[in-house]
Amino acid sequence: MSGGDLQISVETQSFRVASRSPVSLDDAVSLCGARSNGAYAVIEHENPRSVVVINPDGELLIHGIANVEAATLIAEEILLRMGMSEVGLSISKGEVLASFSIGKAVMIELAAERFSDAEHDLRIDALRIDAKRHGCTILMFNNGRGIVLGQSSRRVAQMAANYWLSQLEEEGALA
Numbered sequence: 001m002s003g004g005d006l007q008i009s010v011e012t013q014s015f016r017v018a019s020r021s022p023v024s025l026d027d028a029v030s031l032c033g034a035r036s037n038g039a040y041a042v043i044e045h046e047n048p049r050s051v052v053v054i055n056p057d058g059e060l061l062i063h064g065i066a067n068v069e070a071a072t073l074i075a076e077e078i079l080l081r082m083g084m085s086e087v088g089l090s091i092s093k094g095e096v097l098a099s100f101s102i103g104k105a106v107m108i109e110l111a112a113e114r115f116s117d118a119e120h121d122l123r124i125d126a127l128r129i130d131a132k133r134h135g136c137t138i139l140m141f142n143n144g145r146g147i148v149l150g151q152s153s154r155r156v157a158q159m160a161a162n163y164w165l166s167q168l169e170e171e172g173a174l175a
Helices: 025-032 068-081 108-114 154-170
Strands: 008-018 040-045 049-054 060-065 090-101 116-120 124-130 136-141 146-149
Touching: 008 068, 008 146, 008 154, 025 040, 025 068, 025 090, 040 068, 060 068, 068 090, 090 154, 108 116, 108 124, 136 154, 146 154
Parallel strands: none
Antiparallel strands: 008 060, 008 090, 040 049, 049 060, 090 146, 116 124, 124 136, 136 146
């Protein structure tokens, strides 16, 4: 498999949603069944399954969804249940959790020796790559599976995985 053929899947992404007026924690508890500790409120959304955290600024932080359309619908539903307008939402994308498989074994120790940006993370027995060029971290396991953390763009996550796949191939760190 050459680097350009690598396909990644976005498993989840976080989204920050701000409405024109802040969401009240009390309204979230009384109208949407949220649980609150006083500073934050949490709503466990069922369909699609996600977790929505309402922060002290009245913003919705949506976790467990992989696309912006679903996050928008969840935010609109919550706002409408609280009697608020869904018009004028501001949505920003957070980090993705993306997975991929290269179809080859990764020689973790060899890769860690050859690249200063890579180390063998013994806690999880994986190659941890600090992909500075792409602003993310890549974890690669010896079975050829990997995940990309800390990047908000699916395309950049894919470019990072492709770049490091080609680097590992060039150094002979794949079997």
